[in-house]
Amino acid sequence: MNDHRVVGKGLPRIDGPEKATGKAVFTVDVELKGMLHGKILRSPYPHARIISIDTSEAEKLPGVKAIMTGKDTSGVRYAFVDTPRYPADETPLAVDKVRYIGDEVAAVAAISEEIAEEALRLIKVEYEILPAVFTPEEAMKPEAPVIHDAPMEGTSAWEEWGAATKTRSYEKESPHNNLNAYTSYSIGNIEKGFASADYIREDRFTTKGTAHCAMEPHAAVASYDPIEDKLDMWLSTMGIFLKRFNLSKALRLPISKVRVRHSYCGGAFGGKIDAFPYEYCAAYLSMKTGKPVRIELTREECFMTTRQRHPIIVDIKTGITKDGKIVAQDVKVIADSGGYRGSGAIVVFLCHGFSFPVYDIPNYRYEGFGVYTNNPIRGPQRGHGAPQVRFAIDSQLDLIARENGLDPVELMLKNVRHKGDRLPNGDVLQSCGLTECITGAANAVNWQQNRNNPGAGRKKRGVGISASAMFSGAMYYPFASAAMVKMHDDGTATLYTGSQEIGQGCYTTLAQVLAEELGIGLEDVRVVAGDTELTPIDIGSFLSGGALVTGNAVKLAAADAKKQLFEVAAESFNVPIEDLEARDKRIFVRNDESKTMPFAKAVQLSVFRRNGNPVIGTGSYKGNPETDRYPSLAKAKGLFTPAYGFSVQAAEVEVDTETGEFRLVRVANFHDCGFPLNKTIVEGQVEGCTSMGQGQAMLEEIVLENGQLFSSNFLDYKLPLATETPEIIDGLVSTIEPNGPFGAKEVGEGALAGMLAAIANAVHDATGVRVRETPVTPEKILADLEKLAKSSS
Amino acid sequence: MKQIITLKVNGELRDAAISVNKTLLEVLREDLGLTGTKKGCDHGECGACTVLVNGIPTSSCLTLAVTCQGKDIMTIESLASIDKLHPLQEAFINHGAIQCGFCTPGMLLVAKTLLDEDPHPDREKITASIAGNICRCTGYVKIIEAIEAVAAQTP
Numbered sequence: 031m032n033d034h035r036v037v038g039k040g041l042p043r044i045d046g047p048e049k050a051t052g053k054a055v056f057t058v059d060v061e062l063k064g065m066l067h068g069k070i071l072r073s074p075y076p077h078a079r080i081i082s083i084d085t086s087e088a089e090k091l092p093g094v095k096a097i098m099t100g101k102d103t104s105g106v107r108y109a110f111v112d113t114p115r116y117p118a119d120e121t122p123l124a125v126d127k128v129r130y131i132g133d134e135v136a137a138v139a140a141i142s143e144e145i146a147e148e149a150l151r152l153i154k155v156e157y158e159i160l161p162a163v164f165t166p167e168e169a170m171k172p173e174a175p176v177i178h179d180a181p182m183e184g185t186s187a188w189e190e191w192g193a194a195t196k197t198r199s200y201e202k203e204s205p206h207n208n209l210n211a212y213t214s215y216s217i218g219n220i221e222k223g224f225a226s227a228d229y230i231r232e233d234r235f236t237t238k239g240t241a242h243c244a245m246e247p248h249a250a251v252a253s254y255d256p257i258e259d260k261l262d263m264w265l266s267t268m269g270i271f272l273k274r275f276n277l278s279k280a281l282r283l284p285i286s287k288v289r290v291r292h293s294y295c296g297g298a299f300g301g302k303i304d305a306f307p308y309e310y311c312a313a314y315l316s317m318k319t320g321k322p323v324r325i326e327l328t329r330e331e332c333f334m335t336t337r338q339r340h341p342i343i344v345d346i347k348t349g350i351t352k353d354g355k356i357v358a359q360d361v362k363v364i365a366d367s368g369g370y371r372g373s374g375a376i377v378v379f380l381c382h383g384f385s386f387p388v389y390d391i392p393n394y395r396y397e398g399f400g401v402y403t404n405n406p407i408r409g410p411q412r413g414h415g416a417p418q419v420r421f422a423i424d425s426q427l428d429l430i431a432r433e434n435g436l437d438p439v440e441l442m443l444k445n446v447r448h449k450g451d452r453l454p455n456g457d458v459l460q461s462c463g464l465t466e467c468i469t470g471a472a473n474a475v476n477w478q479q480n481r482n483n484p485g486a487g488r489k490k491r492g493v494g495i496s497a498s499a500m501f502s503g504a505m506y507y508p509f510a511s512a513a514m515v516k517m518h519d520d521g522t523a524t525l526y527t528g529s530q531e532i533g534q535g536c537y538t539t540l541a542q543v544l545a546e547e548l549g550i551g552l553e554d555v556r557v558v559a560g561d562t563e564l565t566p567i568d569i570g571s572f573l574s575g576g577a578l579v580t581g582n583a584v585k586l587a588a589a590d591a592k593k594q595l596f597e598v599a600a601e602s603f604n605v606p607i608e609d610l611e612a613r614d615k616r617i618f619v620r621n622d623e624s625k626t627m628p629f630a631k632a633v634q635l636s637v638f639r640r641n642g643n644p645v646i647g648t649g650s651y652k653g654n655p656e657t658d659r660y661p662s663l664a665k666a667k668g669l670f671t672p673a674y675g676f677s678v679q680a681a682e683v684e685v686d687t688e689t690g691e692f693r694l695v696r697v698a699n700f701h702d703c704g705f706p707l708n709k710t711i712v713e714g715q716v717e718g719c720t721s722m723g724q725g726q727a728m729l730e731e732i733v734l735e736n737g738q739l740f741s742s743n744f745l746d747y748k749l750p751l752a753t754e755t756p757e758i759i760d761g762l763v764s765t766i767e768p769n770g771p772f773g774a775k776e777v778g779e780g781a782l783a784g785m786l787a788a789i790a791n792a793v794h795d796a797t798g799v800r801v802r803e804t805p806v807t808p809e810k811i812l813a814d815l816e817k818l819a820k821s822s823s
Numbered sequence: 824m825k826q827i828i829t830l831k832v833n834g835e836l837r838d839a840a841i842s843v844n845k846t847l848l849e850v851l852r853e854d855l856g857l858t859g860t861k862k863g864c865d866h867g868e869c870g871a872c873t874v875l876v877n878g879i880p881t882s883s884c885l886t887l888a889v890t891c892q893g894k895d896i897m898t899i900e901s902l903a904s905i906d907k908l909h910p911l912q913e914a915f916i917n918h919g920a921i922q923c924g925f926c927t928p929g930m931l932l933v934a935k936t937l938l939d940e941d942p943h944p945d946r947e948k949i950t951a952s953i954a955g956n957i958c959r960c961t962g963y964v965k966i967i968e969a970i971e972a973v974a975a976q977t978p
Contacts, residue, residue: 046916049924052859052899059858245863245925296925329864533923533960710919721962744868752950752963
């Protein structure tokens with residue numbers, strides 16, 4: 031592996047100069063001739079029936095070009111999840127009811143943002159206010175107000191992709207009110223497992239909603255051509271092909287009549303993949319006016335309406351034997367989905383899927399409930415379920431260790447999975463660096479010296495640790511990635527990929543994969559990306575499949591181009607193709623230095639001798655070639671992913687026991703990403719996860735009161751600033767994943783998930799205070815310190 | 824009711840016919856086509872819209888354009904010379920201090936001001952200087968390292 035020339039190095043990213051000079055065009059920078067500006071009228075009530083909407087005054091306002099209400103989009107439904115079991119439950123604009131504060135009621139296109147905003151004020155909506163419910167446990171009760179009255183009808187968007195056509199009702203499986211998703215799973219025998227345990231404990235942990243806070247606000251530009259019946263869209267998104275699929279279904283346009291383009295995307299973190307009403311409104315307004323329409327959300331709208339991380343309640347019961355083996359675990363998860371399902375059906379699956387690969391537990395039961403409330407909608411966010419459930423599992427494991435006089439690190443090491451393990455769903459861990467991550471992270475914070483050693487003064491220090499797992503892509507539309515490598519006269523190449531740069535550096539890492547495989551330099555590669563017309567399909571920059579799935583497609587496309595160049599050279603030199611190798615844009619005959627040919631020459635010869643073939647390599651890759659089905663969200667069956675990334679976070683904190691204030695001193699974040707295709711980029715992902723995890727563990731909270739958001743700006747919603755940066759020790763554990771290009775797999779999501787428990791455990795180690803609800807704040811610590819002081823006096 | 828104003832941006836005098844309530848950010852992006860300056864929050868909380876007004880880092884979303892007449896305005900578009908990047912731009916690229924790139928223009932202009940005033944700031948001073956600029960991608964480590972690297976190169 032040390033003979034790699036391009037991959038594995040911390041090469042500067044190829045989009046750096048554009049971004050550093052302000053030339054990079056983001057979606058908010060897209061401007062088309064004659065473009066109109068759209069604004070959306072939103073519900074001020076958490077739950078209400080719409081009696082009437084009067085747009086007549088707004089229509090008279092000079093400069094207003096179009097107004098739409100639910101009547102214009104009636105019958106159209108879409109959703110991030112749209113399966114027979116979980117049919118789409120969202121409409122571009124509210125049809126009968128509004129279900130959360132911020133729900134879309136009407137949309138206006140005007141010649142300026144100001145006029146569009148003024149028009150919103152002239153629209154009169156009469157509501158009948160309905161009783162609302164704001165906690166999932168209340169919502170599940172039989173007497174709770176029903177948020178979605180009639181069951182959805184119609185066929186699933188995925189039907190033509192092999193999804194079953196029969197609806198299997200989850201309501202019958204678990205007869206709770208306002209349920210929107212239900213996942214159940216078990217292995218072994220949970221009763222027998224607990225019976226064989228020497229120690230059992232039960233706990234409840236809860237997490238609060240958090241915001242993605244991508245620095246670029248959500249935006250869409252739609253341009254519809256009524257003559258050709260074609261829709262062109264620019265979106266700040268993570269998955270152009272999924273967006274195109276959903277848009278074409280909802281707008282009832284043939285998929286080939288919808289073109290989605292990706293400009294640079296100013297951060298996503300999971301928050302730009304769900305299907306959003308503003309995208310559909312922009313498209314509709316453009317279809318109605320025949321002019322381009324741009325909608326950019328305000329920061330407040332981003333906080334309120336572009337999905338948040340699910341607040342989750344985890345009830346967890348775990349049994350261990352005297353020697354520290356976990357023999358039984360029973361996990362029940364309740365996710366507050368808000369007014370619509372959003373990714374509710376996925377998160378209750380992933381709370382199992384992202385967590386189960388960490389510890390090997392013979393008797394295990396999992397139940398996940400997605401529940402409607404009248405809160406804002408929740409969707410995917412970096413780690414999608416993993417931070418919440420890992421917070422519960424590893425907080426409890428720390429408590430178990432303390433109660434039994436065991437070292438949490440030893441307890442983790444005794445129970446973690448290893449390379450070669452087969453998960454009950456069939457996934458095989460062909461690489462697994464969990465053990466190395468645990469020992470590495472523990473050593474980096476001097477675990478043995480610092481544990482149980484808070485110091486004598488007012489300021490106490492403590493350490494904590496937690497682990498997590500993450501997919502490297504999954505069977506989600508469009509299920510696979512393809513790539514093209516076009517050779518040029520000078521022996522350089524252009525990569526065509528449907529992948530999208532969202533900050534994660536995929537243009538650079540994919541170009542490195544191409545360069546390594548083909549035998550050219552990174553500077554010899556240009557990337558054309560993110561356009562559903564120009565580029566082949568791509569699974570998208572979510573579910574952490576970029577490196578493995580798209581990376582493999584690119585590697586195969588480069589290998590195909592190389593094979594074509596070799597065929598020409600082999601004919602020329604009259605040697606077998608196997609004797610050829612490539613480096614520095616040249617072909618060499620092994621063991622015969624006199625025979626060499628520049629790529630440029632091979633391209634020329636190919637044009638002359640192979641009927642004009644200019645050498646275009648193609649490749650495609652599907653993560654799980656064995657299956658043509660996505661895994662069952664309800665039963666957690668079927669293959670989940672071709673490889674798991676693993677990571678472990680160890681944190682050291684210092685707590686002022688007089689005030690409860692505490693700071694994160696140091697974090698060791700060890701990630702098994704298989705093989706770091708670009709060391710600097712991988713470190714950047716790990717450090718970004720550390721910072722976001724720090725925020726979510728210590729600062730960040732979506733504050734809601736009766737569905738009204740009280741943290742809708744960066745003053746009220748606090749996220750980490752430069753001055754709060756801890757010392758971060760990045761540990762890149764290389765395990766070489768056989769399914770990955772050059773051994774690479776996930777990086778970028780998992781390294782966040784353990785931060786919550788690591789910090790909560792460190793606070794406990796320092797002070798004896800156990801915080802069971804994120805964020806861990808000085809107020810909560812101080813309140814508990816006072817209780818501890820009272821009970822000991 | 825529009826008013827014609829003249830702004831000196833990146834060394835050039837530029838005219839714009841604007842409503843008097845337009846912010847500097849809006850005029851730069853919408854009237855002068857300088858979209859390198861970004862709108863992250865429109866409330867002066869995130870630092871993405873930072874430009875230099877008479878050399879001072881300023882939230883252009885909180886500044887009315889009419890108040891900037893007669894002042895020197897510098898945006899990200901003039902940090903590099905025609906064919907050469909500024910050392911801070913080089914360092915940000917080489918140290919992995921750029922991910923999505925949306926906070927980068929504001930971050931670079933703040934860092935430039937810092938190093939213009941104090942070519943050898945310590946780590947504390949560096950973090951304090953960029954504390955008004957939110958970066959959600961990097962966790963700040965590589966940004967701090969990039970600024971330190973430029974300081975270390977400076978004699």
